[in-house]
Amino acid sequence: MMKNDMKYKLICFDLDGTIIDETIFIWQTLHDALGSDKKKRKQYAEDFVNKKITYRQWAEHDLELWREVGATRTKMIQATDGLRLMPGALETLNELKRLKEKAKEEGNCLKLAIISGSLNIALEKVLPNYKDYFDDVYINHLIFDGKDGENLAGIRSTTFDFENKADALKEIAARENILLSECVFIGDHDNDIHVAEIAGLSIAFNCKSERLAQIADVVVEKKDLREILKYIL
Ligand SMILES: [Mg+2]
Numbered sequence: 001m002m003k004n005d006m007k008y009k010l011i012c013f014d015l016d017g018t019i020i021d022e023t024i025f026i027w028q029t030l031h032d033a034l035g036s037d038k039k040k041r042k043q044y045a046e047d048f049v050n051k052k053i054t055y056r057q058w059a060e061h062d063l064e065l066w067r068e069v070g071a072t073r074t075k076m077i078q079a080t081d082g083l084r085l086m087p088g089a090l091e092t093l094n095e096l097k098r099l100k101e102k103a104k105e106e107g108n109c110l111k112l113a114i115i116s117g118s119l120n121i122a123l124e125k126v127l128p129n130y131k132d133y134f135d136d137v138y139i140n141h142l143i144f145d146g147k148d149g150e151n152l153a154g155i156r157s158t159t160f161d162f163e164n165k166a167d168a169l170k171e172i173a174a175r176e177n178i179l180l181s182e183c184v185f186i187g188d189h190d191n192d193i194h195v196a197e198i199a200g201l202s203i204a205f206n207c208k209s210e211r212l213a214q215i216a217d218v219v220v221e222k223k224d225l226r227e228i229l230k231y232i233l
Contacts, residue, residue, distance in 0.1 A: 008232055009109050009178045011096060012169055014187035015116035015123060017206055021084045026122045027062060033079035036065040059157040072150040080125040088226035093133045095229060111135045111176055115168040117161035138168045165195035184232055203228050
């Protein structure tokens with residue numbers, strides 16, 4: 001068996017602002033597109049920050065605001081129209097996928113994952129075949145029902161946003177027998193700080209968080225995801 005020439009065995013990405021461009025937080029982008037109540041959504045965000053409500057309750061409240069403005073599946077998908085893949089993302093993911101297949105042939109391990117508070121409809125918009133790339137995807141899933149599938153029925157909310165993103169990384173690493181020192185995390189904002197702190201290599205990309213830039217091992221300034229490859233390979 002050949003020795004794995006890759007130092008890292010698990011590469012984890014944030015979505016909004018990292019793989020998905022033209023948004024900082026998809027929740028905010030959808031609120032703006034759908035025109036939901038600004039005062040209430042600000043209140044819910046504050047309540048979450050102040051730990052008055054849980055993440056799940058915050059998500060449920062936001063869904064309620066979208067229902068108030070008549071959100072349907074079609075309208076919500078239309079609201080994702082402006083989203084784009086980050087420059088260089090497809091090339092980067094294709095290269096990592098190639099390396100993953102090569103590692104597998106050689107009896108080695110390389111895993112790709114998403115740990116994000118984004119929504120499935122955003123990921124499906126920019127990268128419909130995301131399952132071809134990622135072994136694990138931790139995100140929020142909207143549930144639609146009704147006879148035309150248009151009714152916004154609920155959400156399967158992630159338990160791994162903000163400080164809990166670190167738990168998702170630990171969970172995947174433990175399951176796959178990978179050391180945290182062999183894990184890479186790439187993110188852009190405050191909710192990536194905890195997970196960046198525990199990953200063997202943390203990369204701040206397209207970064208909007210002063211704190212994340214401070215604690216990250218690498219800060220990539222150029223807005224081209226291919227820039228991360230030289231640090232990983
Ligand atoms: Mg982000």
